[in-house]
Amino acid sequence: MGIADTAIILCGGKSSRMGFDKSKIKMGDKFLIELMAEKLGNLFDTVIFVAEDKYKFGNIGYPVIEDVNKGKGPAGGILTGLKFSPSKYTFFTACDMPFINLEYINYMFKFTDEDKFQVVMAQHGPDIEPLYSFYSKELIPRFENCLHENILSIRNIIQYSNIKYIPEDIQKKYDKSISMFTNLNYKDDLSVLYDKYKIEFGK
Structure with missing residues (x-):
């Protein structure tokens, strides 16, 4: 296990603006x-x-950690993730940021190597x-406090x-026509996915 070999996707939030649980958006037969x-x-x-519930996705094939800081938003999820992550540095993203840019993330890696x-x-x-x-595990006490x-x-x-x-x-050198920082907050935002995928809403 290297210094930054773990990624965590935060799947919490009330999804009130979307109107349904964003973490259960499906593309074909997969979440x-x-x-x-x-x-x-x-x-x-x-x-x-x-x-918030480690059983919410059924048999998904990836480890699901239950947030021990429910009601504390993304900060609570980051703290939970840092505590359970096997790596000193962990990459965090959210379930409503689907446009993963591996080239950009790989660029960020070198700064974790500097430690x-x-x-x-x-x-x-x-x-x-x-x-x-x-984020580094060194931040755990700060998040807790x-x-x-x-x-x-x-x-x-x-x-x-x-x-x-x-x-x-630097970001612009890596960003694509659909930005890697795009959030899916409203149902209308899902239109950015329709060109490539058929979306089914999880129940």
Whole structure:
């Protein structure tokens, strides 16, 4: 197991804007998250799902870890993932960010090899991409303390960490016609997938 050989897909959230559980979107006979995991498997030895219920996907073929910080949003899922990850650095993404860009993630890898940053993430002006990023296990105490104080903003949690920000000009070299940072928040957003896949909504 290398220093950053684990990827985690967060499968929580209320999906209130979508109107149904986004983590159960299907493409043909597979969950969208399965296809994401298969692609991530080209770079990572281990791909894990973090969900509020470890049985929600049935026999999916990937480990599903139950979130021990329910109701704490993505920050809670990241903390759960960091605790269970076998790697020092873990790549985190979300179930509603289906456009996995292996070339860009591979570029980010080299900064984990340096082993001096606690976070490797993209920055867009004042904004950050907290769920297309690498996090170090060194952040576990910081996440625990902040969640205990009900501080759930990832930006606030990591603000005193040693962060490697990937600038926009580098991101643009790797990004495709459909951005790797695209989120599926509303039913209308699913139209970006219709050209390639038939979508079935999980029940």
